[in-house]
Amino acid sequence: MIAFAMIFIGTPDCRGVQDQAELADAGHALFETLTSSSIRAEVVDQENARLPGMDCYFSYSAKFGMRFTSYLLSHRKMEGGVLKSLKSADWLLNNDGKWICATSDSAGEADEKLKLRFLAGGFDWRSRKSAPVSRHMLPMAGLVWERKLVASLFDQEFWSQLSGHDDDTTRLVYQPEASPVQIEFRFEKSDGKFFLAGYTVLLLEAQKEEKKSLDGLIFEQVDFDYGSDKSKPDGYAYTYEYRYKGQTQHKNMAIRLTLRDSREPEFWRFAKTDVPNGTNVTVAEDRWSKFIYKDGEFYKLIDEKAIEEIQELYYAAGGEAQPSTPVLSARLPSGGEVKCLLSPYLGDRQSMPHCGMYSLAVAGAANGKLLPLTELLNDPSLSSQFGSSAESLIRFARSRGLHADLFQAISVDSLKEFDCPVLLHLEGSAKAEGVDHWMVYLGVDEDGNCRVMDVPRAPETITFAELLTFWDGTVIPVSDKPFKRPTRHYFYFSVMFVLTVAVTWGLSWIAKSSMAAGFAVLLLVGVLLATVSQFVSSTSYFRNDNAVAISKLKALSLSDDFEVTLENQPEDSSALWVDCRYPTDYGRSHVKGAVNFPVDATLLELKDALPKVFDQPKIICYCRNERCGWAKIIAAKLTRLGIKNVTVFEPGFDQLRIQPEMELATAVQ
Amino acid sequence: MVVAAIHVVICMTLILSAFTHMNAPYHYLESIYNYHLLPESMVPAFASFTTALHMVVVAAVVTGRLAKPAYLVSTGIFSMYLVAQSIAMAKGLEIGCGCFGPASEVVGVGSISIVLSLVVASAFQFFVQPPLGSK
Numbered sequence: 092m093i094a095f096a097m098i099f100i101g102t103p104d105c106r107g108v109q110d111q112a113e114l115a116d117a118g119h120a121l122f123e124t125l126t127s128s129s130i131r132a133e134v135v136d137q138e139n140a141r142l143p144g145m146d147c148y149f150s151y152s153a154k155f156g157m158r159f160t161s162y163l164l165s166h167r168k169m170e171g172g173v174l175k176s177l178k179s180a181d182w183l184l185n186n187d188g189k190w191i192c193a194t195s196d197s198a199g200e201a202d203e204k205l206k207l208r209f210l211a212g213g214f215d216w217r218s219r220k221s222a223p224v225s226r227h228m229l230p231m232a233g234l235v236w237e238r239k240l241v242a243s244l245f246d247q248e249f250w251s252q253l254s255g256h257d258d259d260t261t262r263l264v265y266q267p268e269a270s271p272v273q274i275e276f277r278f279e280k281s282d283g284k285f286f287l288a289g290y291t292v293l294l295l296e297a298q299k300e301e302k303k304s305l306d307g308l309i310f311e312q313v314d315f316d317y318g319s320d321k322s323k324p325d326g327y328a329y330t331y332e333y334r335y336k337g338q339t340q341h342k343n344m345a346i347r348l349t350l351r352d353s354r355e356p357e358f359w360r361f362a363k364t365d366v367p368n369g370t371n372v373t374v375a376e377d378r379w380s381k382f383i384y385k386d387g388e389f390y391k392l393i394d395e396k397a398i399e400e401i402q403e404l405y406y407a408a409g410g411e412a413q414p415s416t417p418v419l420s421a422r423l424p425s426g427g428e429v430k431c432l433l434s435p436y437l438g439d440r441q442s443m444p445h446c447g448m449y450s451l452a453v454a455g456a457a458n459g460k461l462l463p464l465t466e467l468l469n470d471p472s473l474s475s476q477f478g479s480s481a482e483s484l485i486r487f488a489r490s491r492g493l494h495a496d497l498f499q500a501i502s503v504d505s506l507k508e509f510d511c512p513v514l515l516h517l518e519g520s521a522k523a524e525g526v527d528h529w530m531v532y533l534g535v536d537e538d539g540n541c542r543v544m545d546v547p548r549a550p551e552t553i554t555f556a557e558l559l560t561f562w563d564g565t566v567i568p569v570s571d572k573p574f575k576r577p578t579r580h581y582f583y584f585s586v587m588f589v590l591t592v593a594v595t596w597g598l599s600w601i602a603k604s605s606m607a608a609g610f611a612v613l614l615l616v617g618v619l620l621a622t623v624s625q626f627v628s629s630t631s632y633f634r635n636d637n638a639v640a641i642s643k644l645k646a647l648s649l650s651d652d653f654e655v656t657l658e659n660q661p662e663d664s665s666a667l668w669v670d671c672r673y674p675t676d677y678g679r680s681h682v683k684g685a686v687n688f689p690v691d692a693t694l695l696e697l698k699d700a701l702p703k704v705f706d707q708p709k710i711i712c713y714c715r716n717e718r719c720g721w722a723k724i725i726a727a728k729l730t731r732l733g734i735k736n737v738t739v740f741e742p743g744f745d746q747l748r749i750q751p752e753m754e755l756a757t758a759v760q
Numbered sequence: 761m762v763v764a765a766i767h768v769v770i771c772m773t774l775i776l777s778a779f780t781h782m783n784a785p786y787h788y789l790e791s792i793y794n795y796h797l798l799p800e801s802m803v804p805a806f807a808s809f810t811t812a813l814h815m816v817v818v819a820a821v822v823t824g825r826l827a828k829p830a831y832l833v834s835t836g837i838f839s840m841y842l843v844a845q846s847i848a849m850a851k852g853l854e855i856g857c858g859c860f861g862p863a864s865e866v867v868g869v870g871s872i873s874i875v876l877s878l879v880v881a882s883a884f885q886f887f888v889q890p891p892l893g894s895k
Contacts, residue, residue, distance in 0.1 A: 500783060500784075500861065500863070501783065502784075518862075559785060559786040560790070562784075563787070563861075563862035563863070580783055587782070587815070588815055591812075591819040592819040592822055595816060595819040595825075596823040596825060599820070599823060599825035599826050602825075602826060602829070606828065606832075606891070609826045610829040610832060612826065612829075613817070613820055613826060613829055616816045616819075617812045617816045618812075620812035620815060621805075621808040621809045621811070621812035621813075624782070624808065624811075625808050630786075632807065632808060633804065639789065639804060642786050642793060643803075645790050645793075646790050646791075646793030646794045733800075
């Protein structure tokens with residue numbers, strides 16, 4: 092990168108065409124340097140252009156042996172032959188059309204107006220918007236390291252180290268400046284040139300520590316929080332909370348870990364622990380990392396396999412799902428069970444933008460056609476951060492030989508006509524405003540209820556009335572054979588209308604010439620029709636209390652001041668606990684018997700939670716701690732629903748879980 | 761000619777509204793809750809009754825027997841919607857008008873203008889219709 096900048100600083104003003112040519116020559120010279128070294132790289136494209144808002148730029152792309160293409164870009168601003176600002180370079184990795192930003196550098200005066208939006212199909216790394224995969228699915232830590240990694244790939248000094256190696260396989264270690272992160276690259280030689288075969292990111296401290304373990308200590312993660320670290324510009328703070336489980340002498344021992352990513356020396360330091368000093372114990376492992384405690388400090392070890400997963404996620408290329416991939420089963424409307432592989436990167440709820448993709452995968456599996464998730468991820472229109480459009484889902488399904496079409500404003504009667512899986516378009520959750528949702532309809536069960544699958548939840552049953560509270564009537568049936576356009580909703584409505592006309596015509600004789608009588612007849616027919624329609628309909632308001640409650644709940648506005656009863660020492664053992672945290676937090680640990688009622692509950696979460704909170708003598712809502720306001724919101728909403736005796740335990744789960752008499756339900760990692 | 765055209769517009773509006781409310785009854789229910797104007801216990805009955813009334817008005821106009829009272833009813837229905845939407849707008853509520861199912865537009869000047877036009881059109885039809893029993 093330094094060499095790159097040097098070339099630019101040495102070039103003259105680039106205001107004219109001739110200067111641009113010079114600039115291009117300089118860029119090309121850089122590439123010559125790269126390609127003539129021991130690196131296996133080939134120039135696949137080059138371009139010079141003058142773009143609106145930019146004095147000049149040029150780009151080169153090259154393949155570096157592995158499976159990504161790198162683009163080099165630069166912008167500089169010259170005034171009177173003096174370089175005022177230089178921005179170089181944004182490294183973007185491209186795999187089959189999917190772009191990811193890596194890093195950038197700048198010199199001279201900052202030009203904040205510069206936005207490289209024209210790159211990367213809308214990805215703007217400065218605002219971290221429009222990152223189709225990483226923003227939603229990759230922890231920020233991985234992103235930071237990935238940037239460092241890619242930056243190192245373009246460090247000339249680093250690459251020059253390879254020239255002294257004669258072995259077919261070699262490893263180089265790179266440590267980004269002022270960081271305890273160490274990246275180990277593995278190179279393999281082919282045709283006399285090295286190509287990058289893989290890499291591993293490690294924390295230096297973790298590598299140094301001695302291998303000792305304290306057998307028998309098992310910790311469970313009970314909480315996780317993430318947010319910006321206000322003490323540092325551009326910093327992120329992670330708080331993991333673990334509780335020791337199983338050993339009497341250490342009961343309720345809590346560890347609170349705060350991780351800071353501020354590119355400062357305290358990077359990945361943990362704030363507090365009750366683990367006896369001197370012990371060395373693996374505290375917990377997640378998919379990508381392992382926490383290690385030693386001499387009063389915690390370290391996070393990222394292993395090679397983890398990086399491969401991150402890499403796989405980033406590039407979303409090749410290969411099927413991992414061996415640990417969860418398998419969910421789905422049932423065809425006509426019976427029979429099919430299994431669908433789901434990506435291990437799947438998040439936990441519908442706030443993710445990939446619901447359409449996964450729903451399509453389930454529908455494909457239910458038709459006996461496995462749609463590889465990597466292919467779905469690679470389609471930018473399917474995996475965008477705004478989710479999948481109906482058009483893109485249909486296009487993808489058809490490209491795989493499936494029949495798919497869009498129908499709108501249909502009723503549940505017409506939905507039942509389909510003898511194939513159907514993608515249903517739903518409103519998003521209350522919190523994900525403006526973001527809609529897809530899930531899969533899998534037919535009708537023996538009780539006449541609707542079988543749906545809202546990935547990653549297992550298939551489940553809801554009433555059609557409950558479905559109608561979120562479903563907007565838009566569907567995409569997906570089938571391996573042609574299907575008919577649904578017509579029942581027109582038919583039933585026509586029958587109802589003809590009956591109404593007949594009854595109105597029949598009763599109109601009563602009115603004779605009296606206006607008041609005519610008016611009364613119309614109201615009477617209206618009442619009759621309303622009564623009959625409610626009586627015959629399976630989605631009647633008067634037979635579906637839960638669906639009515641969901642509608643009421645969705646319409647509740649708490650913009651006005653609301654009051655809830657707070658309590659600090661719950662003593663009523665018969666009370667029902669309502670956990671208002673996210674389902675992931677609830678899943679890790681909650682008060683035994685508590686009902687999860689997240690503040691941004693989805694249709695299926697509301698369907699599960701609402702029936703449990705009615706007819707309870709007392710309800711106590713809790714959130715994480717007193718700083719979390721969700722318990723108050725849920726308590727206020729439940730009160731507005733007509734549920735009596737709802738209170739809030741303000742100290743929250745932080746307090747509950749350390750109370751010895753409190754029985755918890757936990758998921759052991 | 762104008763009278764016939766207004767007939768068609770009003771009837772199409774009411775029948776389309778009834779059709780969407782019958783297909784998506786819980787969206788209509790939610791939109792009525794959103795206005796916060798009726799006691800909550802009355803909302804389901806009100807929703808089913810107004811949906812039916814839309815159809816009844818159209819049926820009455822189609823039969824030609826009770827067109828005049830039908831337009832009185834439709835004037836009342838549209839006036840009610842006009843008042844509800846005006847109150848919602850005055851309160852600053854950003855809610856769907858609930859006019860045509862889930863695809864309804866947000867309450868605002870546009871939706872209020874349409875309802876106002878329908879009130880005027882219905883009232884006009886009421887006055888131009890011959891009295892009952894005159895045919």
